[in-house]
Amino acid sequence: MRLSKFTRTALATVVCGGTLLTAAMPTQANKDLDKLSKEDANWAMQTKDYNASHFSTMNQINARNVHHLQPVWSFSTGVLNGHEGGPLVVDGIMYVHSPFPNNIFAIDLDDHDKILWEYKPKQNPAARAVACCDVVNRGLAYAPAGKDYPATIFQNQLDGHITALDAKTGKLLWKMENSDIAMGSTLTIAPFVAKDLVIVGSSGAELGVRGYATAYSIKDGKQVWRVYAAGPDEDIKLAKDFNSANPHYGQFGLGLKTWEGDAWKIGGGTNWGWYAFDPDLDMLYYGSGNPAPWNETMRPGDNKWTMTIWGRDINTGEAKFGYQKTPHDEWDYAGVNYMGLSEQMVDGKMTKLLTHPDRNGLVYTLNRENGSLVNAFKIDDTVNWVKKVDLKTGLPIRDPEFSTHMDHEAKGICPSAMGYHNQGIESYDPNKKLFFMGINHICMDWEPFMLPYRAGQFFVGATLNMYPGPKGTLGQVKAMDSVTGEFKWEIQEKFAVWGGTTATAGDLVFYGTLDGYIKALDSKSGKELWKFKLPSGVIGHPITYAHKGIQYVAIYYGVGGWPGVGLVFDLQDPTAGLGAVGAFKELAHYTQQGGGVMVFALGNIRS
Template sequence: MLNLLLGFASIACAAVMLAGVAFAQPSTPADDGQWTMPAKNFENTRYSGLDQIKINNARDLRVAWTFSTGVNKGQEAAPLVVGDSMYVVTPYPNILYALDLKQNGAVKWKFEPEPAAAAQGVACCDVVNRGCFFDKGKIFFNTLDDNVCAVDANSGKLLWKTKVGEINKGETMTMAPLVVHDKVLVGNSGGEFGVRGWLTAVDANSGKIAWRGYSTGPDADCLIGSEFKPFYESDRGKDLGVKSWPPDHWQIGGATVWGWISYDAAQNLIFYGTANPGTWNPELRPGDNKWACGVFARNPDTGQARWFYQWNPHDEFDHDGVNENIVVDLQVDGRTRKTLLAAQRNGYVYVLDRTTGEVLSATPFIRITASKGVDLKTGRIIPNEEKKPQIGKVIRDVAPASPGAKDWQPCAWSPRTHLLYIPHQNLAMDYEGVEASYIEGTPYLGVNVKMYGNGGGKRGEYCAWDPVQKKKVWAIEEDFPVWSGTLATAGDVTFYGTMDGWFKAVNAKTGEVLWQFKTGSGIIGQPTTFLGPDGKQYVAVLSGVGGWAGAVVSGDLDARDPTAALGFANAMKDLPQHTAKGGTLYVFALP
């Protein structure tokens, strides 16, 4: 522990010295050179103040060292750096590695939580894990079989393990926790199984459950009380989590919490999205289906909801609302507003007032046919009646497809360029409603889906978005969906990876690709950057294709059936010709 603290301190000192030199620009926060949570900071900007790697030297990047995770499933996690250690959590079986940065990534320790093998059968979209979280000497992460683990960051010893869900109901966990005020905030996955979504706070010291806020059901279960002041009329009223569903359907209503949580310390509020309502087939659940497909603002200490906004009332196409809500202040109509910035699955970049939940703007960032815009008076998205799903009818050319314009893969925000960097896909689909039978612990879908490129365009894109001007500044088209995360740096270089294995450094201002490196497998992980013990800036990313988009490779699927992988296989038929399974960490540095 002492070592860790010393390392911590020395890096912090180095960072402070660096900060004095490099961060002349006032908008840039100082950086301690670490990366202690997947989103880098509570605001979820994924922006690092490090600037050794710059536009004019990024071309010299080369591999410093690599590490095989030993697991050949989709690697979505962010490698964390605390002091001289790196922490990586693998997909199922969720092995947590501590690597020694002073010895080119030699294993310091490894912790195996041994999740139930059966959990693999109820994981909708590959057996991924989106990373761990460091706080006060502990590493927190979730296992696929619904256990929250706290591990001593120094020794690798398990401190506590708390079971918070049940695989026999179809619940799994894939998200990365966020820790605020000693509350480990975790949510479930399983919207494809008709589970009931929740966000749970587990005490960081004892491992005891402090509170749980459900996403469906009576107000008391949803921790909706006197503090709840939603901006729009349609979100006000008693027990809407019951009344906006057919009788009792809320009990199997999905609205899971498998995405990102951000935190605004000034307001002491967390923000997180809820996923699709249970059964994808909307005809079987008339109503707004609250509180699915929306964003909650809650007090992290009590769990009490402050406001809610629903991206998709009565979601029709599995357009989950779990994407990251970035806490950033923006100039809107000439004045500075406290906003949330979110590129949502339904294809709009939203700017929300984070104190009230008011929509300030919602602008399409891909071709959209599923809806006709967002009514800023009522806050409601305007569905395209022509694309309304029906049982027994195939609706063609629904854009965006079920994974949305952007799925889980998180954006980055640079306070230097004032641009949002969006890694995303560009897919449309055929969508047919069919009957759905609810059998606990089995899929609850009720649709047949077949995806393909949207409007003849390429299937993926990495773009820079100006949320104030509400326009795309530049874009890099990619053949496959860009299913990796991204990060931005003070060196004005951003990074992302492609599903055919290229890791790229990009000029944050122009979109020019400065450097690229072909890794062993497709990249769907979250890149991170940090200062090594030698004072040099490094960039790390996991390579290993999979996830929903890459399941055709990681799950050996047969794409002759276009409905395989919930219809994603049809759009990814050619991926097996470009990449194979893998699971390797790559760390890059300048010479």
């Protein structure tokens, strides 16, 4: 067994790099974090790195020996709701988080039987009542030490606060209120660190929250900028040359003109998914989510700039481009999903790309320098609300049979509101030029109804019935070339693959299943090579790290989230949980609640 040459070098860098990180200037925090993210001993970001590759160059565990993988230790968080995201590992310390009440634990990997420190925040329990789809939390963020602050762990609390903790001691450094739960605005997103900023999104579109993203200073939590998804251009922060390369996407004044009256003020567009960052371009990428309410009749117009892929200047928040994938969304296809950055050949030229598998069942690849659309194709041939995307205009060509307007009986819509892809972080193997994606395969019937807006109350306006898609299962894993749209292989899963994938240079793809397995596939063929039954279902993502020359794989268990909401809250009505209960009615026969992290290594390793 061995680590790759890259990994052995990285391990040596970790050992000797502590002093350098401590002495770093605040403006170079991104460089230090970027460095940590490339050292495979660490897993310092939820997305693994700024590209959101979720890929490790380690190959000690590989396709030939992965069947020898065994559990070596585990840790319970003491919380039973859905565990999304994954732990962080930085310089021999694992940082573990939980869903509400959002406890944090630091574990020294030299002595994993003992908790190094813990942080149990006091927060407003009323947040539970306004949280959509379970009280999940997508993880922590880490910032290396700067001149004016220590190494810091950031956490978003469900009640709308962002907290900064000393990574060595767990001491609270500062705390800021980002969201007002009285208006239904909560926080489930993982914070994102870039340069000397920590970026935070927003949740609550199902309660009419107007979505925004905010940058805070790592040092003291002071707000640096805030940008909205809808409203006046100055609130959205459109650059003077916004969409200059693609004026057909739309440019100025549309955050007001594409809404009726003041509907934009309660129009959604929150962002609770994942960010990516290109340090060379100083650009931040993310997606804004669904408009509110779900009932499309109540909000005529394109509802810009909900459902949009954004490319923004990290320093100012100004939008360089915005591409709206689903104008006037009718299906809750919230476009906040994974943003994967890669460099690939397009028309004979090496091109900076952004690939985004959307809730709407389409995979989009854009030139991330200017937002130009390179490709858009169906993630599965059963997607039916859209016939195709016009690559010249960027607009979807819809099938009116699957519209959800008030006077139409909408049945058999694929995908469901859960999307064929939801919150999971996916992986990209730069050697194979392939993305590996966990998929939901769920369709729905949709019955809209009218309702008034009341602050802090659900503002949806639709009853949903969900069920397995035409292929008969609820989930899939696929290997995909994002430039050509070619799928190399596909496997079926009984339940949705909610948490995403992690790929390695050992020709492996790891992922977890809702019924409680962690699995490893051969990344070349999709063949299942190993699986292990966990104490509860998985809605988070695997990570892999190294400690003292040994490669480990770790994953949260703890069923819940939107697919597990019926199990968590003991719901029986198939339309409850915004339709999830019907789709996952069999889940309780395969797993029950739990909450923790389990760590694996090859069979001759014991700790």
